[in-house]
Amino acid sequence: GAVVSQHPSWVICKSGTSVKIECRSLDFQATTMFWYRQFPKQSLMLMATSNEGSKATYEQGVEKDKFLINHASLTLSTLTVTSAHPEDSSFYICSASSGSRTDTQYFGPGTRLTVL
Amino acid sequence: AQKITQTQPGMFVQEKEAVTLDCTYDTSDQSYGLFWYKQPSSGEMIFLIYQGSYDEQNATEGRYSLNFQKARKSANLVISASQLGDSAMYFCAMRGRMDSSYKLIFGSGTRLLVRP
Numbered sequence: 001g002a003v004v005s006q007h008p009s010w011v012i013c014k015s016g017t018s019v020k021i022e023c024r025s026l027d028f029q030a031t032t033m034f035w036y037r038q039f040p041k042q043s044l045m046l047m048a049t050s051n052e053g054s055k056a057t058y059e060q061g062v063e064k065d066k067f068l069i070n071h072a073s074l075t076l077s078t079l080t081v082t083s084a085h086p087e088d089s090s091f092y093i094c095s096a097s098s099g100s101r102t103d104t105q106y107f108g109p110g111t112r113l114t115v116l
Numbered sequence: 117a118q119k120i121t122q123t124q125p126g127m128f129v130q131e132k133e134a135v136t137l138d139c140t141y142d143t144s145d146q147s148y149g150l151f152w153y154k155q156p157s158s159g160e161m162i163f164l165i166y167q168g169s170y171d172e173q174n175a176t177e178g179r180y181s182l183n184f185q186k187a188r189k190s191a192n193l194v195i196s197a198s199q200l201g202d203s204a205m206y207f208c209a210m211r212g213r214m215d216s217s218y219k220l221i222f223g224s225g226t227r228l229l230v231r232p
Binding site for chain 2: 042043046095107109
């Protein structure tokens with residue numbers, strides 16, 4: 001159980017275009033989803049926390065107008081990178097909280113974004 | 117301040133032997149959770165094991181066990197009978213309360229290489 005999917009697994013786009021990444025909890029309802037960014041050989045950096053039906057909470061230094069997050073249902077959250085630039089190229093990974101006693105976060109497989 | 121420290125950037129272990137990955141943490145919270153995740157080269161974050169701050173016994177999950185020493189604020193991961201498939205990055209994380217919400221704080225990770 002506790003499977004999280006992410007789509008697409010990789011994407012290449014031109015500078016200036018927007019890219020949408022989907023994160024789905026497949027076998028549980030996730031009231032909270034998280035979006036992380038990971039640079040090569042580094043740890044995960046939390047970008048934002050997303051609660052179903054409410055606005056996302058962004059971490060300091062993360063541009064909310066650039067990284068649009070929507071948590072439309074208990075099983076789906078989306079991250080849209082608007083007007084992408086080469087410096088936005090990174091590995092984006094989402095997680096969903098199971099809401100159990102341990103409040104474990106289960107992660108999706110990640111999306112590798114390359115902006116040309 | 118809440119912080120996770122992993123002092124071993126890289127570790128080697130011989131196949132079938134046991135290995136300990138170190139993790140220390142700093143928090144002023146009385147209630148917290150400690151997690152270990154495995155990240156293979158594919159990028160997905162795989163949940164391995166959880167330890168609650170009030171759990172009296174060390175957590176175990178198959179070949180994984182967590183050596184929890186609360187007074188020392190350490191939560192080392194022990195992998196028994198290492199397998200080649202254990203080669204990956206390992207991240208220690210703590211669920212901590214920051215800015216009125218609970219978040220995962222990650223360490224910098226330890227890269228484990230299992231030798232045949």
